[in-house]
Amino acid sequence: MLRIKKARFHGIHIPELALGLDYSDTNVKSIVVSHAHADHIPRNRALSQESNPIEVYATPPTAALMRLRGFRAPIREIPFHTPITIRNFRLTFYPAGHILGSAMTFIESPVGNLLYTGDCKTPASPATEGFDFPKNTPVDQLIIEATFGLPIYRWKSNEELKAELIEFSQKSLDDGYTPIFLGYNLGKAQEMMHMLKDMPYTKQIHGAGFPLCKVYEDFGISLGNYQRYDRKTSEGCILFTPNSGLESGFASHIKKRKIAYCSGWASHEARRSQINADRLIPLSDHLDYFELMHFCEQLQPKKIYITHTPDPNVVLHELKSKGLDACYLDLAAQEEDA
Ligand SMILES: [Zn+2]
Numbered sequence: 001m002l003r004i005k006k007a008r009f010h011g012i013h014i015p016e017l018a019l020g021l022d023y024s025d026t027n028v029k030s031i032v033v034s035h036a037h038a039d040h041i042p043r044n045r046a047l048s049q050e051s052n053p054i055e056v057y058a059t060p061p062t063a064a065l066m067r068l069r070g071f072r073a074p075i076r077e078i079p080f081h082t083p084i085t086i087r088n089f090r091l092t093f094y095p096a097g098h099i100l101g102s103a104m105t106f107i108e109s110p111v112g113n114l115l116y117t118g119d120c121k122t123p124a125s126p127a128t129e130g131f132d133f134p135k136n137t138p139v140d141q142l143i144i145e146a147t148f149g150l151p152i153y154r155w156k157s158n159e160e161l162k163a164e165l166i167e168f169s170q171k172s173l174d175d176g177y178t179p180i181f182l183g184y185n186l187g188k189a190q191e192m193m194h195m196l197k198d199m200p201y202t203k204q205i206h207g208a209g210f211p212l213c214k215v216y217e218d219f220g221i222s223l224g225n226y227q228r229y230d231r232k233t234s235e236g237c238i239l240f241t242p243n244s245g246l247e248s249g250f251a252s253h254i255k256k257r258k259i260a261y262c263s264g265w266a267s268h269e270a271r272r273s274q275i276n277a278d279r280l281i282p283l284s285d286h287l288d289y290f291e292l293m294h295f296c297e298q299l300q301p302k303k304i305y306i307t308h309t310p311d312p313n314v315v316l317h318e319l320k321s322k323g324l325d326a327c328y329l330d331l332a333a334q335e336e337d338a
Contacts, residue, residue, distance in 0.1 A: 001112050001141060004305060006329050010039060012116060012143060012307075017089050017109060021116050021143075026052055030086055033058040033075075034118025035102035036065035036186060047073040055086075059093055061101030061129075064215045065186065080129060097124025097131035098285050099187030100216050104133060112140040115301070119145055121287050122295060125187075126158050127194040127221050133299065142301035143329065146309035147286045148264050155264075155288045161281065162195040165260075168279055169199060169238050172258040180239040180251055182275065183262045185209030187285050189240045190216045190223060192262060196238060197224030204229045206241040206250060243275060264288075289315075297322055305329040 005013040011023035018029040022040040031042050031054055047054055056075050058066060063075040078084055080103065083092040088110060093103035098119040105116045115133065124131040156164075165181070172179035181192050189209045194216075196203065203226040205213060210228040217223060229239065234251060241250045243261075251257060261277035264284030272280055287295065296304055296319055304326035306315050312328035319326040 001303065002107075002109060002114055004114070004141065004143065004329065006307070012329075014107070014114070016111070017087070017107070019086075019089070019107070021105060022118060026054065028054060030055045030057065032056075032091065032105050032116075033062060033066065034096065034105060034116070035099055036062050036069060037099070037119065037184075038069070040118065041066055041069065041071055042073075057086075057091065059101045059103050061215060061219045062103065063101075064218070065101060065212060068211055068215065069186075081132075092134070094132045094134065095124065095129040096120040097122055097128050099125065100128055100190065100219060100221060102128060106134050108137070113137060114141040114143065115139045115299070116143045117145055119147070119286060121285050122291050123158060125191050125285050126162075127187075127191040127216065129219075133295075139299050139301040141303050141305065142296070142299060143305045143307060144292065144296070145286065146289075146292055146306050146312075146315045148284060148288050149292060149306070149309040149315040150311065151289050151314070153264065153267060153282075153284075153288045154290055155282060155284055158195075161283050164281055165192060165195050165262075165283075166199060168258070168260050168281070169196060169201070173201065173236070173238075177256045177258045178235050178237065178239060178251065178254050180241065180246070180257055180259045181262055182241060182243050182246065182259060182277065183283070185242055186212050188262060188283070189213075189242075190221065191285065192240060192283070193223040193226055194221055197222050199224070199238065201225075202227060202237045204234050204237045204239050206245045208245075209240065209242075293318060293322070296324055296326075300324070303327070 012021040020028040020031045024042045060077045063077045090108040092106045096102040096104045107114045122131040169179045185208045258278045260279040262281045262283040266280035266282045
Protein backbone atom coordinates (compact mmCIF):
# COMPACT_ATOMS: atom_id res chain seq x y z
CA MET A 1 0.00 0.00 0.00
CA LEU A 2 1.10 3.56 -0.68
CA ARG A 3 1.37 6.13 2.06
CA ILE A 4 -1.22 8.87 1.47
CA LYS A 5 -0.92 12.32 2.98
CA LYS A 6 -3.41 15.15 2.88
CA ALA A 7 -1.51 18.23 1.79
CA ARG A 8 -0.84 21.41 3.71
CA PHE A 9 -2.77 23.69 1.33
CA HIS A 10 -4.95 21.30 -0.62
CA GLY A 11 -4.66 18.03 -2.48
CA ILE A 12 -2.98 14.71 -1.83
CA HIS A 13 0.72 13.88 -1.48
CA ILE A 14 2.14 10.43 -2.26
CA PRO A 15 5.72 10.78 -0.91
CA GLU A 16 7.04 7.40 -2.17
CA LEU A 17 6.25 8.43 -5.76
CA ALA A 18 7.18 12.12 -5.38
CA LEU A 19 3.69 12.74 -6.70
CA GLY A 20 1.03 15.32 -5.86
CA LEU A 21 -2.64 15.08 -6.83
CA ASP A 22 -4.38 18.48 -7.18
CA TYR A 23 -1.40 19.72 -5.22
CA SER A 24 0.29 23.10 -4.70
CA ASP A 25 3.46 22.39 -2.73
CA THR A 26 6.85 22.05 -4.46
CA ASN A 27 8.29 18.98 -2.68
CA VAL A 28 7.27 16.62 -5.53
CA LYS A 29 8.50 15.81 -9.04
CA SER A 30 5.06 15.42 -10.66
CA ILE A 31 1.63 16.96 -10.15
CA VAL A 32 -1.61 15.60 -11.58
CA VAL A 33 -4.48 18.06 -12.07
CA SER A 34 -7.81 16.20 -12.00
CA HIS A 35 -9.87 19.05 -13.52
CA ALA A 36 -9.86 22.80 -14.10
CA HIS A 37 -11.84 24.08 -11.10
CA ALA A 38 -9.72 26.70 -9.37
CA ASP A 39 -9.18 24.85 -6.09
CA HIS A 40 -7.58 21.91 -7.96
CA ILE A 41 -5.09 23.90 -10.07
CA PRO A 42 -1.56 24.41 -8.67
CA ARG A 43 -0.51 27.98 -8.16
CA ASN A 44 1.75 29.41 -10.87
CA ARG A 45 4.17 30.71 -8.27
CA ALA A 46 4.80 27.20 -6.99
CA LEU A 47 5.84 26.01 -10.46
CA SER A 48 7.98 28.92 -11.58
CA GLN A 49 11.23 27.82 -9.89
CA GLU A 50 13.66 26.72 -12.61
CA SER A 51 15.86 24.91 -10.09
CA ASN A 52 13.03 22.54 -9.24
CA PRO A 53 11.10 21.62 -12.40
CA ILE A 54 7.83 19.86 -11.67
CA GLU A 55 5.96 18.09 -14.45
CA VAL A 56 2.22 18.78 -14.57
CA TYR A 57 -0.17 16.20 -16.07
CA ALA A 58 -3.77 16.73 -17.17
CA THR A 59 -6.21 15.65 -19.90
CA PRO A 60 -6.25 17.80 -23.08
CA PRO A 61 -9.57 19.57 -22.22
CA THR A 62 -8.38 20.26 -18.67
CA ALA A 63 -5.11 21.67 -20.05
CA ALA A 64 -7.04 23.96 -22.44
CA LEU A 65 -9.31 25.18 -19.64
CA MET A 66 -6.35 25.70 -17.27
CA ARG A 67 -4.57 27.89 -19.83
CA LEU A 68 -7.69 30.00 -20.34
CA ARG A 69 -7.87 30.44 -16.59
CA GLY A 70 -4.31 31.77 -16.39
CA PHE A 71 -2.13 28.71 -15.75
CA ARG A 72 1.26 29.42 -17.34
CA ALA A 73 3.57 26.42 -16.68
CA PRO A 74 3.89 23.64 -19.31
CA ILE A 75 1.32 20.84 -19.11
CA ARG A 76 1.86 17.29 -20.33
CA GLU A 77 -1.46 16.30 -21.90
CA ILE A 78 -2.54 12.69 -21.40
CA PRO A 79 -5.76 11.47 -23.07
CA PHE A 80 -8.18 9.19 -21.23
CA HIS A 81 -7.47 5.43 -21.16
CA THR A 82 -3.84 5.97 -22.23
CA PRO A 83 -1.38 4.62 -19.64
CA ILE A 84 1.98 6.37 -19.33
CA THR A 85 4.98 5.41 -17.24
CA ILE A 86 6.52 8.03 -14.95
CA ARG A 87 9.67 6.89 -13.12
CA ASN A 88 8.52 3.89 -11.02
CA PHE A 89 4.77 4.09 -11.57
CA ARG A 90 2.10 4.02 -14.28
CA LEU A 91 -0.66 6.63 -14.61
CA THR A 92 -3.97 6.27 -16.46
CA PHE A 93 -6.81 8.81 -16.63
CA TYR A 94 -10.46 7.68 -16.58
CA PRO A 95 -13.39 10.07 -17.23
CA ALA A 96 -14.87 11.33 -13.94
CA GLY A 97 -18.21 12.74 -15.22
CA HIS A 98 -17.84 15.99 -13.23
CA ILE A 99 -16.98 18.67 -15.84
CA LEU A 100 -15.38 18.51 -19.30
CA GLY A 101 -11.93 16.91 -19.03
CA SER A 102 -12.37 15.84 -15.40
CA ALA A 103 -10.35 12.71 -14.71
CA MET A 104 -10.01 10.00 -12.13
CA THR A 105 -6.33 9.09 -11.76
CA PHE A 106 -5.28 5.45 -11.56
CA ILE A 107 -1.74 4.94 -10.24
CA GLU A 108 -0.07 1.52 -10.44
CA SER A 109 3.12 1.23 -8.40
CA PRO A 110 5.40 -1.62 -7.24
CA VAL A 111 3.69 -1.51 -3.81
CA GLY A 112 0.07 -1.44 -4.99
CA ASN A 113 -2.40 0.68 -6.91
CA LEU A 114 -4.52 3.70 -6.08
CA LEU A 115 -7.58 5.34 -7.66
CA TYR A 116 -8.06 9.05 -6.94
CA THR A 117 -11.47 10.31 -8.03
CA GLY A 118 -10.94 14.07 -7.79
CA ASP A 119 -14.45 15.52 -8.09
CA CYS A 120 -16.66 12.95 -9.78
CA LYS A 121 -20.22 12.18 -10.79
CA THR A 122 -22.03 9.04 -11.79
CA PRO A 123 -24.22 8.87 -13.79
CA ALA A 124 -21.98 11.36 -15.60
CA SER A 125 -22.99 14.91 -16.39
CA PRO A 126 -24.19 14.90 -20.03
CA ALA A 127 -21.65 17.65 -20.83
CA THR A 128 -18.64 15.41 -20.06
CA GLU A 129 -16.81 12.44 -21.57
CA GLY A 130 -18.78 10.04 -19.31
CA PHE A 131 -17.75 8.04 -16.26
CA ASP A 132 -15.42 5.07 -16.32
CA PHE A 133 -12.97 3.31 -14.00
CA PRO A 134 -10.46 0.43 -14.07
CA LYS A 135 -12.46 -2.78 -14.38
CA ASN A 136 -9.82 -5.47 -14.89
CA THR A 137 -7.58 -4.68 -11.93
CA PRO A 138 -8.80 -4.87 -8.32
CA VAL A 139 -8.28 -1.49 -6.64
CA ASP A 140 -6.14 -1.42 -3.49
CA GLN A 141 -6.68 2.16 -2.33
CA LEU A 142 -9.54 4.48 -3.30
CA ILE A 143 -9.51 8.19 -2.47
CA ILE A 144 -13.01 9.51 -3.07
CA GLU A 145 -14.75 12.82 -2.45
CA ALA A 146 -18.03 12.81 -0.51
CA THR A 147 -19.16 16.43 -0.89
CA PHE A 148 -22.79 15.27 -0.76
CA GLY A 149 -22.17 12.36 1.59
CA LEU A 150 -25.44 12.44 3.54
CA PRO A 151 -28.58 10.40 2.76
CA ILE A 152 -30.59 13.62 2.33
CA TYR A 153 -28.85 13.98 -1.04
CA ARG A 154 -30.44 11.87 -3.77
CA TRP A 155 -30.40 13.40 -7.25
CA LYS A 156 -33.04 13.21 -9.95
CA SER A 157 -31.99 11.63 -13.25
CA ASN A 158 -30.29 13.77 -15.92
CA GLU A 159 -33.44 13.37 -18.06
CA GLU A 160 -35.73 14.68 -15.29
CA LEU A 161 -33.43 17.62 -14.64
CA LYS A 162 -33.23 18.46 -18.32
CA ALA A 163 -37.06 18.43 -18.51
CA GLU A 164 -37.24 20.73 -15.48
CA LEU A 165 -34.78 23.21 -17.01
CA ILE A 166 -36.72 23.25 -20.29
CA GLU A 167 -40.06 23.67 -18.49
CA PHE A 168 -38.72 26.54 -16.34
CA SER A 169 -37.31 28.33 -19.41
CA GLN A 170 -40.42 27.88 -21.53
CA LYS A 171 -42.88 28.88 -18.80
CA SER A 172 -40.84 31.99 -17.92
CA LEU A 173 -40.58 33.11 -21.55
CA ASP A 174 -44.27 32.35 -22.28
CA ASP A 175 -45.24 34.55 -19.31
CA GLY A 176 -43.01 37.41 -20.51
CA TYR A 177 -40.15 36.81 -18.06
CA THR A 178 -36.43 36.36 -18.76
CA PRO A 179 -35.16 33.10 -17.23
CA ILE A 180 -31.83 33.33 -15.39
CA PHE A 181 -29.95 30.18 -14.35
CA LEU A 182 -27.49 30.53 -11.49
CA GLY A 183 -24.50 28.18 -11.54
CA TYR A 184 -20.70 28.14 -11.78
CA ASN A 185 -19.09 29.60 -14.89
CA LEU A 186 -17.17 26.39 -15.55
CA GLY A 187 -19.05 23.13 -15.71
CA LYS A 188 -22.50 23.94 -14.39
CA ALA A 189 -23.23 26.70 -16.93
CA GLN A 190 -22.18 24.53 -19.87
CA GLU A 191 -24.12 21.53 -18.53
CA MET A 192 -27.29 23.65 -18.41
CA MET A 193 -26.61 25.16 -21.84
CA HIS A 194 -26.11 21.66 -23.27
CA MET A 195 -29.43 20.52 -21.76
CA LEU A 196 -31.18 23.54 -23.33
CA LYS A 197 -29.31 23.44 -26.65
CA ASP A 198 -32.36 22.54 -28.75
CA MET A 199 -34.60 25.35 -27.46
CA PRO A 200 -35.12 28.00 -30.17
CA TYR A 201 -33.93 30.92 -28.03
CA THR A 202 -30.59 32.67 -27.75
CA LYS A 203 -28.61 31.85 -24.65
CA GLN A 204 -26.32 34.49 -23.13
CA ILE A 205 -23.61 33.63 -20.61
CA HIS A 206 -21.65 35.79 -18.18
CA GLY A 207 -18.41 37.15 -19.71
CA ALA A 208 -16.17 35.04 -17.46
CA GLY A 209 -17.87 31.83 -18.59
CA PHE A 210 -18.12 32.69 -22.29
CA PRO A 211 -14.54 31.81 -23.42
CA LEU A 212 -14.75 28.45 -21.61
CA CYS A 213 -17.71 27.44 -23.79
CA LYS A 214 -15.51 27.24 -26.89
CA VAL A 215 -13.40 24.52 -25.24
CA TYR A 216 -16.57 22.48 -24.74
CA GLU A 217 -17.49 22.88 -28.40
CA ASP A 218 -13.90 22.15 -29.51
CA PHE A 219 -14.12 18.85 -27.63
CA GLY A 220 -17.48 17.91 -29.15
CA ILE A 221 -20.04 19.08 -26.56
CA SER A 222 -22.73 21.09 -28.35
CA LEU A 223 -24.08 24.12 -26.46
CA GLY A 224 -26.53 25.29 -29.16
CA ASN A 225 -26.92 28.95 -29.99
CA TYR A 226 -25.14 31.13 -27.43
CA GLN A 227 -23.49 34.54 -27.02
CA ARG A 228 -21.53 36.52 -24.48
CA TYR A 229 -23.89 38.38 -22.12
CA ASP A 230 -24.80 41.78 -23.53
CA ARG A 231 -26.85 44.06 -21.32
CA LYS A 232 -28.52 45.73 -24.32
CA THR A 233 -29.85 42.51 -25.89
CA SER A 234 -30.18 40.20 -22.90
CA GLU A 235 -33.88 40.63 -22.15
CA GLY A 236 -35.87 37.69 -23.56
CA CYS A 237 -32.79 35.45 -23.85
CA ILE A 238 -32.01 32.52 -21.53
CA LEU A 239 -29.28 33.80 -19.19
CA PHE A 240 -26.50 32.03 -17.25
CA THR A 241 -24.44 33.55 -14.47
CA PRO A 242 -22.88 32.61 -11.13
CA ASN A 243 -24.47 34.13 -8.01
CA SER A 244 -21.60 36.61 -7.78
CA GLY A 245 -22.53 37.99 -11.22
CA LEU A 246 -26.06 38.67 -10.10
CA GLU A 247 -24.75 40.43 -7.01
CA SER A 248 -22.59 42.70 -9.17
CA GLY A 249 -25.36 43.86 -11.47
CA PHE A 250 -25.83 41.11 -14.09
CA ALA A 251 -29.32 41.57 -15.61
CA SER A 252 -30.19 44.16 -12.96
CA HIS A 253 -32.02 46.22 -15.61
CA ILE A 254 -34.46 43.39 -16.35
CA LYS A 255 -37.58 43.93 -14.25
CA LYS A 256 -39.47 40.81 -15.30
CA ARG A 257 -37.14 37.92 -14.60
CA LYS A 258 -37.29 34.47 -13.02
CA ILE A 259 -34.28 33.03 -11.25
CA ALA A 260 -33.46 29.32 -10.97
CA TYR A 261 -30.66 28.35 -8.57
CA CYS A 262 -29.06 25.14 -9.85
CA SER A 263 -26.77 23.34 -7.41
CA GLY A 264 -26.64 20.32 -5.14
CA TRP A 265 -27.10 22.84 -2.33
CA ALA A 266 -30.50 23.72 -3.82
CA SER A 267 -31.69 20.66 -1.87
CA HIS A 268 -31.91 23.04 1.07
CA GLU A 269 -35.06 25.16 1.08
CA ALA A 270 -33.23 27.82 3.12
CA ARG A 271 -31.23 28.68 0.01
CA ARG A 272 -34.36 30.15 -1.61
CA SER A 273 -34.42 33.24 0.59
CA GLN A 274 -30.61 33.51 0.75
CA ILE A 275 -30.42 33.72 -3.02
CA ASN A 276 -33.84 35.16 -3.76
CA ALA A 277 -34.54 32.36 -6.23
CA ASP A 278 -37.92 31.58 -7.79
CA ARG A 279 -36.96 27.93 -8.32
CA LEU A 280 -34.45 25.63 -6.60
CA ILE A 281 -33.16 22.89 -8.91
CA PRO A 282 -30.83 20.37 -7.23
CA LEU A 283 -28.54 19.94 -10.23
CA SER A 284 -25.14 18.81 -8.96
CA ASP A 285 -21.91 17.86 -10.69
CA HIS A 286 -20.92 15.59 -7.77
CA LEU A 287 -22.23 12.11 -7.05
CA ASP A 288 -24.97 11.76 -4.45
CA TYR A 289 -24.80 9.66 -1.29
CA PHE A 290 -26.39 6.58 -2.87
CA GLU A 291 -24.17 6.58 -5.94
CA LEU A 292 -21.16 7.02 -3.67
CA MET A 293 -22.12 3.89 -1.74
CA HIS A 294 -22.92 1.97 -4.92
CA PHE A 295 -19.57 2.87 -6.50
CA CYS A 296 -17.58 1.83 -3.41
CA GLU A 297 -19.46 -1.49 -3.22
CA GLN A 298 -18.92 -2.12 -6.90
CA LEU A 299 -15.20 -1.36 -6.70
CA GLN A 300 -14.53 -3.27 -3.43
CA PRO A 301 -11.21 -1.51 -2.73
CA LYS A 302 -9.02 -2.80 0.11
CA LYS A 303 -9.05 0.66 1.72
CA ILE A 304 -11.22 3.75 1.15
CA TYR A 305 -10.15 7.29 2.04
CA ILE A 306 -12.94 9.88 2.22
CA THR A 307 -12.32 13.57 1.56
CA HIS A 308 -14.53 16.72 1.50
CA THR A 309 -17.57 15.58 3.41
CA PRO A 310 -20.10 17.29 5.72
CA ASP A 311 -20.05 14.58 8.41
CA PRO A 312 -17.45 11.80 7.97
CA ASN A 313 -19.15 9.58 10.55
CA VAL A 314 -22.21 9.09 8.36
CA VAL A 315 -20.28 7.88 5.30
CA LEU A 316 -17.82 5.82 7.34
CA HIS A 317 -20.58 4.09 9.32
CA GLU A 318 -22.43 3.09 6.16
CA LEU A 319 -19.28 1.88 4.37
CA LYS A 320 -18.21 -0.15 7.39
CA SER A 321 -21.68 -1.72 7.62
CA LYS A 322 -21.10 -2.93 4.05
CA GLY A 323 -17.86 -4.60 5.16
CA LEU A 324 -15.60 -1.96 3.58
CA ASP A 325 -12.52 -0.59 5.32
CA ALA A 326 -12.77 3.20 5.25
CA CYS A 327 -11.25 6.21 6.94
CA TYR A 328 -11.52 9.98 6.71
CA LEU A 329 -8.49 11.71 5.24
CA ASP A 330 -8.26 14.57 7.65
CA LEU A 331 -5.39 17.04 7.91
CA ALA A 332 -5.96 17.58 11.64
CA ALA A 333 -5.97 13.87 12.48
CA GLN A 334 -2.85 13.35 10.40
CA GLU A 335 -0.99 16.08 12.25
CA GLU A 336 -1.95 14.46 15.54
CA ASP A 337 -0.56 11.16 14.23
CA ALA A 338 2.70 12.77 13.20
ZN1 LIG B 1 -14.75 20.51 -9.24
